[in-house]
Amino acid sequence: LLAEAMGCVGMRCEKKSALGSSRLSSFLATQRVEHVDHCHDLLFIEQVYGASSSRHSVYLSFLRHLVRYADERPRLRIAYCLRPLRYAEDVVVVKTIDAILKPGRFTVLESSSNISSYQHMLNSKLVVSCDSSLRYEAVVLGKMILSCSDRRELFDYVVQASAPCFVVSSDEYTEFSEKIDFLLGQDKVDAVSTALNRMINLWRSDQSFNVAEKIARTAIECCAGEV
Numbered sequence: 001l002l003a004e005a006m007g008c009v010g011m012r013c014e015k016k017s018a019l020g021s022s023r024l025s026s027f028l029a030t031q032r033v034e035h036v037d038h039c040h041d042l043l044f045i046e047q048v049y050g051a052s053s054s055r056h057s058v059y060l061s062f063l064r065h066l067v068r069y070a071d072e073r074p075r076l077r078i079a080y081c082l083r084p085l086r087y088a089e090d091v092v093v094v095k096t097i098d099a100i101l102k103p104g105r106f107t108v109l110e111s112s113s114n115i116s117s118y119q120h121m122l123n124s125k126l127v128v129s130c131d132s133s134l135r136y137e138a139v140v141l142g143k144m145i146l147s148c149s150d151r152r153e154l155f156d157y158v159v160q161a162s163a164p165c166f167v168v169s170s171d172e173y174t175e176f177s178e179k180i181d182f183l184l185g186q187d188k189v190d191a192v193s194t195a196l197n198r199m200i201n202l203w204r205s206d207q208s209f210n211v212a213e214k215i216a217r218t219a220i221e222c223c224a225g226e227v
Helices: 022-030 055-073 090-100 115-122 134-140 173-186 190-203 212-222
Strands: 038-043 080-083 107-108 124-129 144-148
Touching: 022 107, 038 115, 038 173, 055 080, 055 090, 055 173, 080 115, 090 212, 115 134, 124 173, 134 144, 134 190, 144 173
Parallel strands: 038 080, 038 124, 080 107, 124 144
Antiparallel strands: none
């Protein structure tokens, strides 16, 4: 659904529809989204990879960067959003993450049925993540994002469709910190605002309908050969 939600970027096939995120659609249907004061300057979205995954070591590198960045900039309001149901993940991996987080100078947030990741994103100025689909949904909510990767992600549609200012292309701390400083300090600059608005217009679906229902109806129509 992510590829379809983002205007079918890279999908070379007929009869495709840009439907959007069903979870985000449900959130918007039940929440009144208005302008809110930013509780956090930066929100880092947690992801838990298997210990044998190459992404695991990359993630830990950026997590250490976050701890260092927060320590060097104590005046910034930085938050780390825990993955829902993280207790069901690899215990060793979670303990490793917690050990890195422990000395951090930032707020650790939980996502629950009452306060979701979407609400945390609404309360933040910049959303930072590795390859979470929440980056797409953050942009739809009008938020700046920063995608973190140590290599060029050919199949990461968010990275491929993002302006360079919204992507960290190496796992070096210098680029990580400089990109965040730039976005937090220059978000009103025309070049950044233009790039963000282009992404918003490209990715924002019509949320006036129930996306899950639309997906089901479209699937039925496709099977019936009506589209």
